[in-house]
Amino acid sequence: MLTTQFLNSLAYFEVLFCLAALCAITLKKQWPEYWSLGAFLATRFLSDVILIPLLYLKHERVNGHSTASAVSAYIAYFYVYWISFALESVLALIVVYSVFRLAMAPLKGLQQLGMLVFRWAASISVVVSLGSAFAPDMTRTKYLIAAISQLQRTQSILTLCLLVFVCFAIRPMGLNYSSRIFGVSLGLGVMATNDLVQSAWLTLNPGTHTARNLVNGVVICVVLATWTAYFALPEPKRRLIVLPTTSPFLRWNQISQVLGDNPGFVAVGGMPPELLAPAELEVMQRASRKMVVPFPRSMSA
Amino acid sequence: MKIIVRSLVIALAVTGAIATSYANASSSKSTAMAPASLSKTSAMPIPNCPPGDPNACE
Numbered sequence: 006m007l008t009t010q011f012l013n014s015l016a017y018f019e020v021l022f023c024l025a026a027l028c029a030i031t032l033k034k035q036w037p038e039y040w041s042l043g044a045f046l047a048t049r050f051l052s053d054v055i056l057i058p059l060l061y062l063k064h065e066r067v068n069g070h071s072t073a074s075a076v077s078a079y080i081a082y083f084y085v086y087w088i089s090f091a092l093e094s095v096l097a098l099i100v101v102y103s104v105f106r107l108a109m110a111p112l113k114g115l116q117q118l119g120m121l122v123f124r125w126a127a128s129i130s131v132v133v134s135l136g137s138a139f140a141p142d143m144t145r146t147k148y149l150i151a152a153i154s155q156l157q158r159t160q161s162i163l164t165l166c167l168l169v170f171v172c173f174a175i176r177p178m179g180l181n182y183s184s185r186i187f188g189v190s191l192g193l194g195v196m197a198t199n200d201l202v203q204s205a206w207l208t209l210n211p212g213t214h215t216a217r218n219l220v221n222g223v224v225i226c227v228v229l230a231t232w233t234a235y236f237a238l239p240e241p242k243r244r245l246i247v248l249p250t251t252s253p254f255l256r257w258n259q260i261s262q263v264l265g266d267n268p269g270f271v272a273v274g275g276m277p278p279e280l281l282a283p284a285e286l287e288v289m290q291r292a293s294r295k296m297v298v299p300f301p302r303s304m305s306a
Numbered sequence: 307m308k309i310i311v312r313s314l315v316i317a318l319a320v321t322g323a324i325a326t327s328y329a330n331a332s333s334s335k336s337t338a339m340a341p342a343s344l345s346k347t348s349a350m351p352i353p354n355c356p357p358g359d360p361n362a363c364e
Binding site: 016079162194 | 312349
């Protein structure tokens, strides 16, 4: 009973922290940079606001049996939960992408290259997740759950890769541990690790719903509180990045900046004179006249 | 500070990697497919039962 009450309180806290983080992003005018995180939090807030009343309705019973409204509430709860889960997985992928873009902003060339690689990796991962969720004799509902679970696992692995990258490249990118980029990455990383641990736990102990919900509730509240704090507190300015001229970062950045540019073209031969502009023809004629000047007398003598 | 944060991040990444390999190994060994192999990080309970039969999992 006490556990159920605590779980209910955690659900309310989750909604409150979501709202607090959204308010912090709005008040600090961070929507242009962190719109994907804002959309993620808004989706979570809306789904929680719908799920909480449905949760109470689905436990309604008469003589130990679920009432018709309880069954309808469960159906609504089922679809709202899994559809919001799918939306949040896709939005979390976009958050990871935008955090990477923000982190790499000073090094435009590497940013473009990294984003290209990220887009390909994410697209292939999504296709593989949707494909690997398919199994023979599978109902539509089971496929929906399996595909969303695979998508979430893929997103968790990509998030952890981003967190490791941001943590180890934080100083060369002019950031520090008080930066919002690091705060957002850390929160996403904690969520991703929790998701993956839950995944292993679920396959080993499929019956321990209450304990799992407790851990999930505590983790999400901690993550949302961390994000609220990072957005509410003032962010230190990004340091000026100074790289030595021999730095491989600088060299790779320069190489990446010119990758994908439209190439120039050189006429090799067989070019008719009509293609040239009159000024170009004049220059070529003058050059030709200079070339046929006779040798000086002293030389010919 | 730097060492603490880096240790925390490495711990998170290693835990995630171990959990992924463990979950993959367990799911490949099991013959019956679990209804959901992952849950949302949320205080809301996971609806694992089919929508037509809410009492199937209780």
